Amino acid sequence: MNLVKTPRDSEPDDVLETSMATVASALSEPSRVSILCALMDGRAWTATELSVVAGIAASTASGHLNRLLSNGLIICLTQGRHRYYSLAGHHIAGLLENLMGVSMGTPKAPVSSTPVCLRYARTCYDHLAGELAVSIYEFMLHENWLAADGSELTLAGKRHVEKMGVVLNSRTRRKFCCPCLDWSERRFHLGGDAGSALFTLFLQKEWVTRTQGYREVNVTDSGRVAIYRLFKLKIT
Missing domain, CATH: 1.10.10.10 (Winged helix-like DNA-binding domain superfamily/Winged helix DNA-binding domain)
Incomplete structure (x- = not known):
């Protein structure tokens, strides 16, 4: 029928x-x-x-x-x-970030003129994006701070980030932790409330500064030291 x-x-x-x-x-x-x-x-x-x-x-x-x-x-x-x-909201930021990724993947897309500094570190709404963020995400995966699919922090991961001073919100209505596709790197960086909380710590500790009116993020001298100590990433 x-x-x-x-x-x-x-x-x-x-x-x-x-x-x-x-x-x-x-x-x-x-x-x-x-x-x-x-x-x-x-x-x-x-x-x-x-x-x-x-x-x-x-x-x-x-x-x-x-x-x-x-x-x-x-x-x-x-x-x-x-x-x-x-x-x-965050969902619109995610939509735009995904659209950027799709656009960059289009064969006929022009060569990107995005400044190198923006590609290295920038904001993705309320969390960190770019090469630096991707490297931090990969370090967290390698150290088993994140589940294999990036959907949650492991117990070891929670212990480490809380020791850093990251304030996690267990009652958040948004995704607590999630992989966010980075449009310039084509790999994932840390999104969700955990990603936001980590970026907030970076700002509070003045490990990074924001350029007024732009998405660009700059790593300070103290930030270079801290990021190497915490994530074994050497920033020149």
Whole structure:
């Protein structure tokens, strides 16, 4: 017996497909992509700042921001007379990071002009990304601090990171620990709440500093010493 789909049966799929196409359309404009990439640093930006980053007029930026808002990709925060925009959450950051990876893997993609310093260490929303983050992740795997699939910290891993001073949140609603595909390295770095907590420690200890307005992360002299001591990674 053949089952025939009625219009009502197919409606949920149609709604999902239409929603996916709408989100994809919102991501199809280069200026909007520039805005989203800027927001990947995890901070809130004003419309004026985002218009400068995207290289467009403030009025044009306003229209793009409304489009991104209506599709749930960003949120708007009001503080006094000022309005600030940020990504709608970690899931949007993950979507963008995966999209970057797919784009870099396209055979016809142009040669990347991303600065070497950005490739070495940068933010991926609220955690560390780039060559340094990938090397730390691989060290943690090698030392059995992480499960083989990167989905959780082992008991030894929890003990080591807590000894460093990392504050883990066992009640987090997001993934506690997960591998995040690094778009420039094509390998994984540490994501989830554990990745965020590790990066927070790096900032608090001033082992790394952030470049205002950019995703670039710089390793300090004390950071070089600490990272070598903790992860056996020599930074020149």
